[in-house]
Amino acid sequence: MNFRDKIAVMLSMTRTEVAVVSLLLLSFVLGIIVNGSRSFQKAALFEAKEQTPYFTDAKVDSLLREAMLFEKSLAEKGLQADHIGLSQKMSSADAADSGKIVFSGATVEELSSIPGISSVLASRLITFRKSKQERVERFQDFLEVKGIGKRRMETLKQHLILD
Structure with a gap:
């Protein structure tokens, strides 16, 4: 008696039923593996996206320069910028x-x-x-x-x- 015949006798199934159940079990395991690999791909894409900076260094420098010019123009007008809003002084x-x-x-x-x-x-x-x-x-x-x-x-x- 070969291995499939022994399993068929233990489960009281025919050889065809054992083959169908084995095929279904194999496709279930493959589905889990494919789904898991997609999750890993999505996680890797998310990490790559998360690591890209919103602003480049040049853009940050440009924004800081604009903020300094803005505060300077406010100081010339007699106003002072606070970081909540503009308060007039x-x-x-x-x-x-x-x-x-x-x-x-x-x-x-x-x-x-x-x-x-x-x-x-x-x-x-x-x-x-x-x-x-x-x-x-x-x-x-x-x-x-x-x-x-x-x-x-x-x-x-x-x-x-x-x-």
Whole structure:
């Protein structure tokens, strides 16, 4: 008796059934091997893609040079770049040159000289400034003041400097 005949007797199957089961088992194992090799190929492609830099050294140098020029131009205009956004840092002399009013020291008369701001609204702005302990950092904060909407906030951006 040969090996296939012994297996057929142990499993109580015919030789044909053993051949079919062996063929199915062999194709199953080959499928697993092919699928595994594809996974390795995908992983290798992913690693190769991950290792390529997003920017070349020349591009990084170019971006750094542009950032330095941008910060230099801001410094010439009296502004200072922080890495969250742009915060305006102007002295009152710079503000007078630009025609803008420094909000932290503005009076009711100065604020009411802004188009669209009445003396009542100017006094509300000063009360708001005092409630914030003289620390108004964003123009968005002005939306808390009664009578100030997005349009008036845009007007205030044009005429005020926050410290």
